[in-house]
Amino acid sequence: MTVVKQEPRFEKGQRPVRIANCSGAQYDPGRQMRKQASLGEVDFLTGDWLAENNLAQEAAAMSSGTGEGFKKKTWDALQQSMDVIAEKRLKVVVNGGGLNPKALAWRCQELINKNKYNLKVAFVSGDNRLSHVQESLKNNVSLPQHFHDDVHNAALAKTKEARSDLKDSDILASNAYLGARAIVKGLENGADIIICGRVADASPVVAAAWWWYGWSDQDYNRLAGALIAGHLVECSAYVTGSNFSGFHRFDLDTFVDVGFPVVEVADDGTCIVTKHEGTNGMVTEDTVRCQLLYEIQGSSYLNSDVKAILDNVEVHQVGKDRVQVSGVTGRPPPPTTKLAIFYAGGFEAQILVNAAGYATSKKFTLFEKQIRIALSQKGLLESFTELEFQVVGRPQPNPHSQLQSTTYCRVYMQSMSKEPILALSQIFDDEIMQHYSGWHMSADLRMMAPKSFYAYYPAIMSQDELEEAVHLLAQDGTIANSFEGGHPSKYEALEKPPSYDSVNPLPLDSFGSTTSLRLGDLVLGRSGDKGPNINCGLFVHHPDTWEWFRSFMTLKTFTALLGGDGDNNYHIERVEFPKIYAVHFVIYGILGRGVSSSKLLDNRGKGFADYIRDKYINIPSRFPSWSDAD
Incomplete structure (x- = not known):
């Protein structure tokens, strides 16, 4: 090089x-x-x-x-x-x-x-706040205050299910941001x-x-x-x-x-x-x-040193592979910072079973029924903290190959001990020759071996409690000098995040005739995880398209687009960034306890925006669109 x-x-x-x-x-x-x-x-x-x-x-x-x-x-x-x-x-x-x-x-x-x-x-x-959190748990029999505890209680209920028998020795790590x-x-x-x-x-x-x-x-x-x-x-x-x-x-x-x-x-x-x-x-x-x-x-985007306000953010191409970002303003930081706590959450496992096209839905229904009845007969059904039979994909009509016809069922399980998972593995062995028509597997049963996982508990702590410092090393590796980082000179209290539909939306029929297209034929976006939540930002490219998009993409519309992934317990927030023609949503609680123990196949929420973009909606025919995707 x-x-x-x-x-x-x-x-x-x-x-x-x-x-x-x-x-x-x-x-x-x-x-x-x-x-x-x-x-x-x-x-x-x-x-x-x-x-x-x-x-x-x-x-x-x-x-x-x-x-x-x-x-x-x-x-x-x-x-x-x-x-x-x-x-x-x-x-x-x-x-x-x-x-x-x-x-x-x-x-x-x-x-x-x-x-x-x-x-x-x-x-x-x-x-590193491990000893502090362990001491708090030992003395107070509870973890520190939950992040946004007073704002999204129902939405974050899953993340607050700390084990009732949690001991200070169960805490693996705790680190302040x-x-x-x-x-x-x-x-x-x-x-x-x-x-x-x-x-x-x-x-x-x-x-x-x-x-x-x-x-x-x-x-x-x-x-x-x-x-x-x-x-x-x-x-x-x-x-x-x-x-x-x-x-x-x-x-x-x-x-x-x-x-x-x-x-x-x-x-x-x-x-x-x-x-x-x-x-x-x-x-x-x-x-x-x-x-x-x-x-x-x-x-807004929070950090220990400043709160960035994004309402008027602008993005402009100023040269080849050069994009300027401006319009961001700042406010004093919050008096607290995020504290990530991880503890031993139990054990998890999964198994994948396949089915070729014909009568697939009934095949997977039979498979689930066989397993659940066998577990119930052994008194083990309630021993799982999570047990889901997730059908992934749908057979292609009139398939050209067997792969086009094949989908799979992902059995995902969690329990506080290994025994229920091992028992389910034995049941699987016992029932294996009673399978549905055309049953086959993606891998062998080693995938069902219990594996420990970490539960994530997002908390907050006072910035003034931090003992942040930097240490310069001497040549022999000892600390030559140390300097305290100090604390912010000013704070601004956390407020409930804003959430709103568009002000003065335009009637959708004012945009003329429509064509049924996938949302992604007009709209780009990105999604990802923030602890137990998914955020999803979607945007268009032109002022007239923006007027339609902001009027169309309401909280009600977005909730409907969630389809079978929606839940009444999810709290959803919506904001707009008009200078980049974007609407942004946060879905609280959808990832359960977060990446490390989420039962979702897409446990980081990275595919969520493309799932929403794959939905068919009525788009004004006058808007240019692309449809190069499969």
Whole structure:
């Protein structure tokens, strides 16, 4: 790989800071960091290796002696890139330190010592709240206050089902979402590489811009702009063509080995999203709008340092693979921050059984009846906390091949102990020769082996209770200096999120005759998970289309589009972003207890927007549409 030579930098703060993201999930390989460092001029490398349940995974690995607490892919990335980082004097801020950022920092220091690189390493502490939560559970016999406990009680009932017998020893991990303060302190005191644990996904980018310009912690509009810049690039290739709902309109080769994003943050907080020249993928208004609408909380985006208000956000193409984002304003942060708590949730398993087309629905009905009756006869039916028979797909009419005729039933189960799952496995063996016509399996019965899982409990804690700090290492790996991150100088209380239908909607018949088309023939979108919730953002492209879309896509319409996936207990919120022609929904509670223990096949909600876009609706005939999808 050719390393692009870094031109001498202008003085810090005199031009937009260029921040390259090299990871959006724990699986992103180390080569992406080296590519981001090598293929063009950047000032910072950031990476986000942590998702909701990663820390519980690391805790379990450490407990079993198979892990060191940090993400191995983060260490792989730093090893592959350290020579380029040293040569180009890049700053690096990553959250892959997991439960043990100090250990990963020491690994970096060893590599620096070995190669005599002129780099300083630091790590951030203060996010790990395991001992505090264990002590609270031990003394108070309860977990901390639930997130949005006073707003969405019915919607979040499933996430609040903490085991009645929960003990302090059952808590696997508990980490507060930190902001940018400690990172900024580290940069101010000469750190080149800062290893974080559970900082919020966008915090490394906020810190980079904050330090670059020397902002104050009350420069809320600027901080809010940087927060959204971080949000746009935190999922790596999601803003450069990956997970893009409009991909089918382009040459598919465009989306092979997509380049990762670079964001240029200006002093006023506006940003330009781009990527290195010559890499695959694309940065367009559509890819940026998709990512902007992904995993947000409605019209505001919360962080420990600032609350970003998105009502007037604008997205404009300003060049090839260059999109400017502006219109974001900021408010003081909330007095609390998110606290993710994971505890041993029990055991889960699944099995897949197939059926070829004819009379499929009755085949799966018979299969479920056989299993449930056998469980009931053994007194085991109530031993499962979850037992669902989920039919996936529908046979194609007049199929050309057997695969076109085949669908499957996913039996998903959870229980507090292994025994009910093992018993169901035995029942399955006993009943296996009493199967429906044409029964066959996707895999063998090893899939039914009980596997432990983690239950997720989203809570909140006071920011003033945080003991956030950054620690600079000496060459021998000891801590040379420590600096407290401090707390926000001002807070603004959390308010109930807004939710509304469009003001002054236009009569739908005023748009003329209609044609029955799939919503996705006109509308793009993106969806994803936020704890137990799914968010779904949908948008159109033109002012006249927007007038119809905002009038059509009401809360009532969206609820109807949920179809069989709807539930009266779900609380749904709706907001609009008129300058990007978007409507955004949050469905509270649909993922149950969240990714780590959701019974849904799409447990991250990533396919939800495309499910909604696949619905047939009456679209005004005068609107241009595309129908290149299968």
